[in-house]
Amino acid sequence: MNTTLFLIQCLNGLQLGVLLFLVAAGLTLVFGVMDFINLAHGVQYMLGAYLAVTFTALTGNLFLALPLALLAAMILGLVLEVVVFRHLYDRDHLEQVLATFGIIMFLNQGVKIVWGAAPLSVPVPEIMQGSIALGQGVLYPVYRLAIIGSGLAVALALHLVINHTRVGMLIRAGSTNAPMVSALGVDIRRLFMIVFGFGAMLAGFAGIMIAPILSVEPGMGDQILILAFVVIVIGGIGSIRGAFIAAILIGLVDTLGRSFTVDILRSFGMGPSNARAVGPAISSMLIYVLMAAVLFFRPSGLFPAKGR
């Protein structure tokens, strides 16, 4: 196992972690404040990526497309909230799961009708093409560094908003005891809408940022949704801090596991062909084993939100 590869895979893991955080943050906030389990959150990520494709084609530049796509992602999220989700807040979790599952079916198929079933791609912005040298012989693509940077910036901004603003205070109060916040004269419906639109925008942002390095295709949100679930289960539902730490953890464990399990197995004396057969199976199980281990010791996650 060489250091260069290890460093690069750590950065890749960090990049996955940052993306997971962007998706998981919205999911955990929506669940924390509204007690609403939204399976369709992964679809918001997919829509973000598709919107990036369309607006980049229109404006010719990802930077111009970004604000437009963010706005559109938020509007789509709010439309869903008003038309469907709003009527589900006081239903039980099973019904929420089913209805949002229906939304996923609809939107996954819907994007096939609008954009076609073939994978699409977005060019990396010109000034971010190429790689940058990080020390001796370690080259890393500029765009991936930009993803990591912007993700960390969003995480910091989110931290400041949640802990140091009035809206943040209401969100924290809402996740502890929503009926009480409502009784104190806060328009809880409006707070819900803000949180929801915001969460949809964050997931959309993740989708927009990833569009240039992944292929944009129907169903791309499903996989990240499940990883985001693992993240918020480990982090503790409703906790932004927990989501951040768990997201980085999962990103690193998953990426490093996939790159090095075969090598590690071989260093324990397993034959190369056996290691290549067993390695992928083990590495794809790693994060779930991690989740099981965390839950065994802390059944409500590492940082359970207070009052729950």
Add this chain to the structure above:
Amino acid sequence: MTRSSRLIPLILFTALAAIPLLGLFIRDGYVLSLISRVMILAIAAIALDLILGFGALVSFGHAAFIGIGAYAMGIPASHGYDGFLTGLLAALAASALFALVTGALSLRTKGVYFIMITLAFGQMAFYTAASLRAYGGDDGLTVASRSLVMGGKLMKDDRVFYYVVLICLIGVYWLCRAIVASRFGRVLQGAKQNPQRMQAIGFNPYPYQLAAYVISGMIAGLSGFLLANLTEFVSPAYMSWQRSGELIVMVVMGGIGSLHGAIIGAAAFLLLEEWLSGFTEHWKVIFGPMLVLIVLFMKGGILGFIKRLTGDRNG
């Protein structure tokens, strides 16, 4: 047991038993295999209804058991162990083991955590199966033939296989009825309604819920074994999370917590899928919003609707 909850299953099973006889006149393999598929998924839906409807345990990873049952038939068969009993026992044992391990962990949590954890374990099974390169990986594994009964290709005949599936369905239904009516089943339902009170009167719900989870997983494993026999093909796609979601849809669509509702739901879902996909490949665009409407406006699923029609209020 009210009149309708005895009558409806009787009508269902009689109708299912009669379908191949109609086939004598139309001779259409397509109908037989479609209805076999309905019955196989109905078995899995009943398994889910046992813990979902009677224990309020929303498992979002039940398709994993179908897949495990299917692989437990397919993998030994690819090594030449293709007997019916071998496959069946392997499927039951493998799914029981997986249910025991994941159930023991998942049941430590409650509510929405449980939903997400079962989902995550389901995905774990999915990715593990997809990475089994020796057994087809992503592409799946073609099984040479249906399981042999005493070395003979008895089940090759679609009509024989159909009745094997029907017998399994009736057996599973009867077993789950008995479980629900037993003392064990009452504890399970009590823990659903009020876990604190159950503990106060001296029952710890955990072992009961775990036992129910394992039974349910084994039944779903049986359905996977039958599914692999029907299609003579095993694939990771059997345990994708959409499949788990569809199982929940079947249970709720038919009428949760009634067991025969699961059969009706499986039939309604698969026949609707078949019918809608006849119009357009984009049938999910129609089905998705339909599901939302069912959740919002159709309390009690199809059975609830029948009850309102017939004015049977207490069943």
